[in-house]
Amino acid sequence: MSFIPAPIVRFYHRMASPPHFYSFTEKLMPWLIVIFVLLLIPGLYMGLYLAPTDYQQGDSYRIIYIHVPAAWMSLFIYVIMAVCGAISLIWRMKIADVVLISSAPIGASFTFIALVTGSLWGKPMWGTWWVWDARLTSELILLFLYLGVISLYGAIEDKRTASRAVAILALVGVVNIPIIHYSVQWWNTLHQGPTVAKAGKPSIHLDMLIPLLLMATAFKFYYAIAMLQVAKVELLMREQNSQWVKNKVVDVMGKVNE
């Protein structure tokens, strides 16, 4: 590992330690929230107000500004879970376990949002809430994978065993990700093809593309905020018998008890 600069190695080792990770999270949080809001507000303003009406779909297309970023997040978060699963199985890194399991509810939420907003967009445009085509079905399977990770983790008492089990499930389920991505190209479907994430130039006007990218970036920061919120609870729970959590409890609750 000598080719990796020393500060990065040091950062990695520090982050692998739960108390350092916890306090790093707390320092990072205000920044994440500020950046999230600074991306979200112009994203919403441009998407809902400034961006022109679509010549085919009218204003119904404005659902795109949550539907597409949410769908991207549903894939992105699953890949993060799979990477954490690999790290967890190879190096037994506690923080990777925590990030994996803390990502699952956020990923499930984004998958749910992608499905529901897609349905609300499909009804006026396709004339139906749902079709059993490859894109919608594989995205629904993704939702079940997320829920599977959450319930498997909850079902196993010993959290180290539970972490190994969900790491394996996350890795196995990753085959679904390219299927979702390519589903609109491999199979004939009502769902429109990719407009941004494809070879060549995106086939969307800049005035529509900018809010889309703002919202997509805002959702990335939202994920960091929400995942770390869950991770903090998970860390406190797992490490409740260690000294740093006991100190934390005194810090936070001390004033209440006096």
Add this chain to the structure above:
Amino acid sequence: MNSFAEFLAMGGYGFYVWTAYAIAFVVLLLNIVLPAIQRRQLLRQLALKQKRIKQ
């Protein structure tokens, strides 16, 4: 888009657009609020446990 009413109407698609945004908003908000509540409850529980051990 000239008036606020027109903005809300979303060219006749208001119901679909605003329902989509509202559901996303509620789900994303819950993901922030619920862990914060859980953390407070857990810290309170752990504080009680520590108190009992000391006594």
